[in-house]
Amino acid sequence: MTFLLPIATSGDERVRAARTAVLPVGSFEQHGEFLPLITDTVVACLVAGRVAEDHPVLLLPPLTISCSHEHAGFAGTVSISARTLLAVIEDVDESLRASGVENLVIVNGHGGNYSLRNAVQQATTIRRRMALFPAAEDWNAARVEAGCETTSHEDMHGGELEVSLLLHGAPQLLREGYRTADHLANDRPDLLTVGMRAYTSSGIIGRPSLGSADKGAAVLDSLSQSFARVRDLLEG
Numbered sequence: 286m287t288f289l290l291p292i293a294t295s296g297d298e299r300v301r302a303a304r305t306a307v308l309p310v311g312s313f314e315q316h317g318e319f320l321p322l323i324t325d326t327v328v329a330c331l332v333a334g335r336v337a338e339d340h341p342v343l344l345l346p347p348l349t350i351s352c353s354h355e356h357a358g359f360a361g362t363v364s365i366s367a368r369t370l371l372a373v374i375e376d377v378d379e380s381l382r383a384s385g386v387e388n389l390v391i392v393n394g395h396g397g398n399y400s401l402r403n404a405v406q407q408a409t410t411i412r413r414r415m416a417l418f419p420a421a422e423d424w425n426a427a428r429v430e431a432g433c434e435t436t437s438h439e440d441m442h443g444g445e446l447e448v449s450l451l452l453h454g455a456p457q458l459l460r461e462g463y464r465t466a467d468h469l470a471n472d473r474p475d476l477l478t479v480g481m482r483a484y485t486s487s488g489i490i491g492r493p494s495l496g497s498a499d500k501g502a503a504v505l506d507s508l509s510q511s512f513a514r515v516r517d518l519l520e521g
Contacts, residue, residue: 305388309347312395315359329394367400388519431503444491453501463493
């Protein structure tokens, strides 16, 4: 499963001389009965890997466990604290700068990692050297360009977007059952307090039945184009 890990050598990176590193951040949390616990990590790696194919960046290995506390109670879910996640980000950033890589882009595959926004804001108070990607606007544009039928709010977890990305980039990880697993819960005002279980027994909120490999490919095309904006902000 080489899509999860970069395979470049030190010599490759010396020649590339990247000014910006890309760090995929996923999670280890439930995604229903048909998607693996590593789904968010796979999504982050697919996005970061495509970015690294199209742009001269240093592709880092993923962080595979993050802040999934809203999924507590579902079998297999494991979380770390927000402070631990931020400490790892800070250490990675410091190490990169010590080796001459000026900028860090965090490719976040898990919507529950709210603290990453604060990390980026804090790191960029003096100059632009860190970014969180994709932004909500990037995801929304990618959905439109891919012809997705759902919005990001409707398709929150384990739905059309994630199934499409895995059908395109890692179909061997997707099990049967997604075509009949649609579950809508658009009204969820107390998610942070009561967690996912209050709104879904299956762990799914969205319409996985609408997923397709073609949509997944189009989403990655769009996100790679959007990344050019972020790179220009950091390196321009």
